[in-house]
Amino acid sequence: MSKVLMKGNEAMALAAIKGGADAFFGYPITPQNELPEYLSHHMPANDRVFVQAESEVAAINMVYGAGGAGARVLTSSSSPGIALKQEGISYLAGSEIPCVIINVMRGGPGLGGIQPSQSDYNQITRGGGNGDYKVLSFAPENLQEAVDLIKESFPLADHYRNPVMVAVDGLLGQMMEPITLEETEKTQAAGKKEWAADGGYGERGYRNRIASLYLDPYKLEEHNLKLKGKYDEMREKEQRYEMIETEDADIVFVAYGTMARVARNAVQMLREEGVKVGMIRPISLFPFPKKAFEALPERTHSLITLEMSLGQMHQDVQIINNGRYKLDFFGRTGGVVPEPEEIVEHVRAALKEDA
Amino acid sequence: MKRLTVISGHYGAGKTEIAVNLAIDFKLDALIDLDVVNPYFRSRSVHDLLTRHGVDLIESSLPRSSGSDLPYISAGSRRPFIDTSLRAVYDLAGTKAGAKLMRQFSSLIDAETPLDFFVVINVFRPETSTTEKIVSLIQTLEGAAQLRVSGLVNNSNLMRETDASTIQQGESILREVSAETDIPIVYTFHPENVDVKESDFSGTVRPLRRYLAKTWL
Structure with missing residues (x-):
């Protein structure tokens, strides 16, 4: 299939169909409404299930x-x-039921606003539900990556028998970009789920x-340790990240998604001024890509976390830092997307302070 | 150019960018933002730019409410139908829901009204990728708006990956649509940085300046 131009929310919806989603349950909220709207036409057309539930709580159940x-x-x-769905997500993780959740983030707290934000990092990686559970979570930077991650999320959810979340901010949901969806690519089939409550006795009896x-x-402790085993496997196998011009970097940004x-x-812009800057771009939020930091060169002395929040991922950077680097943070919040110049200005000011 | 231009099309076709370009390039008096669907990338987000160019932006009845997606339509949107000295462009939201909003002006429109109803097409949008789909969209929009489509606008693009052949693919499909519907191709838009041979394309060939999307993103 050749390239098509799609809006983020539509592209993610189409990716879910290609990824083999049998059913969608949701409730409208800006800025992700094009996603259920698209599925409301295309899921039935593909003999799949689409249900607009009466609330987020109903949908997650x-x-x-x-x-x-x-x-x-x-x-x-x-x-x-997503905050409303957290109870259900905890139950899904506790009951080891696979599912894929797409979160198109907007400003908070509370009802907040409808403009793009990254202030869900805590509720994605720490959960809002109770218990020792984790959600495998990815944060793509562009629509092609979002599409590819969503297609991959279904087999991953089945493998871990755990919810997988793909989180973008509202800008990625609303923006248009060309994407390719390989028609020939066969998503890994779900296979027979021996654990499923399929209504019968099966061969198990x-x-x-x-x-x-x-x-x-x-027994509950034993169950928790079994779950922990899965999260450890995710930490081992699912850390994903991109290193951008870090080979000779003195200063390294840590930023994901639109940021x-x-x-x-x-x-x-900073490199043109002679400042050697690079970037670690986390793609998996949980597991946090610790391995990326281990791959930084000796000469790197500072990390600057950049977020469209007031510093949520920054806490994970602080945890892995262990005193190794000088840490700094720059963020805008509430739906404000910073201009590159603001970051450049922040770095210039920090350099002046150091000199 | 007629006194009133209504821009419609499938959502994501580039209607708002085109409406803003027309308003600025042709020094129109007003741009009426009737987009009640999209939460982002609406013409109200370039309010200051339009003001600088002397274009009066008529938007929601809650002015400057870029943080809201409530479908409030300003009564000022009728002005260009009443004050016949005004040259204006109407920027509709995508597809049927957006086009329906033109019906509120039905009683103000007759055969003599100097009005063009244009449909913007990007053939790289999956919902408008074939002649059949485009013809069906035109019929849907005409029904919803209760207006006859008077022109096709070729805005076929793949954003930054657009080249002359991208626009050419739109030209080929729109020629078929034009032959089938008797609706002329009135404009062909190309990115500013893509050179095209004007004679290869139908209608007025114009560069499209991107005012809404941040080009660095």
Whole structure:
């Protein structure tokens, strides 16, 4: 298939269809509405299920039901809607039900605004639900990457039997970019899910039971350790990142999503001034790409975290830093997307202070 | 150019960029933003630019509400139909929902009204990639707006990856649409940095300046 020009939300919806989503359950919220709108036409046209639920809470519980029955399930929302879904996400993780969640972030807290933001980092990586659980999460920088990650998320969710979240900010949801969706590419088939509550006894001779309830504390502890084993496997296998001009970098930006797009320009502008700047672009948020920092050259002395929030990912940078680098932060929030010049100005001011 | 131009099309076709370009290039008196669908990239987001060019931006009844997606239409949107000294462009939201908003002016429009209803097409948008799909879109828009489409606008592009052959693919498909519907291709837009041979394309060939999208993104 040749290139097509698509709006982020449409492209992500189409990617979910190509990725083999059997069912979508969701509730409208700006700035992700084109996603369910697109699916409302195209899921039925492809003999798949589309349901607009009566609320986010209902939608995530429908995801639980359909996912538990063995279907490949998708839901999507934006920040306050994801907050509403957190209880269900904890139940999905606890019951080991795979699903894919697309989060098109907007400004918060509370109802916040409808302009782009990255202030969901904490609720993506730390969860808003209860318990020792993690959500495998990715934050693409452009639409092609978003499409590819969504297609990959369905088999990953099945593999880990865990929710996978793909998080973009509203700008990526609303912007247009050319993408390719290889028609010939066969997504890894879901295969028979032996654990699914499929309504029958199967060859096992008994009905599967899906629940997150363990009244015996020793059994619950054992269950938690089993879950931890999966999160450790994610930490080992799923750390994803891009190193941008870090080979000779004295200063390294840490930025993801739209902020990384802005920062790419700042890297070039500063390099033209002779400041050797590079960037680590986390693609996986959980697991946080620790390996990227281990690959920095000896000469790197400072890390500057850049976010469209007041410093949420920065906490993860602080955790892995362990006193090694001088740390700094620059962020805009509330729906403001900074211009590259603001980052350049921030670096110039920091350099002046150091001199 | 007629006194009133209405810009319609599938969403993501480039309607707003084209409306803003026409308003500035032809020094129109007003741009009426009737986009009640999109939360971002609306002409109201370039309010200051339009003001500098002397274009009056008539938008939501909650002016400058770029942070809102409430479908409030300003009563000022009727002005160009009443004050016949005004030259204006109407920027509709995409597809049927957007085109329907023109019906509120039905009682102010007759056969003598100097009005063009243009449909912007980018053949790289999957919903308008073939002659059949475009003809069907034209019929849908005409029904929704209760207006006859009077011109096709070729805005076929792949953003930064656009070259002359990209626009040429749009030209080929739109020629078929034109033959089938008897609607002429009135404009062909190309990115400022892409040189095209004017004689290869139909209608007025014009560069499109990108005012809404941040080019560095």
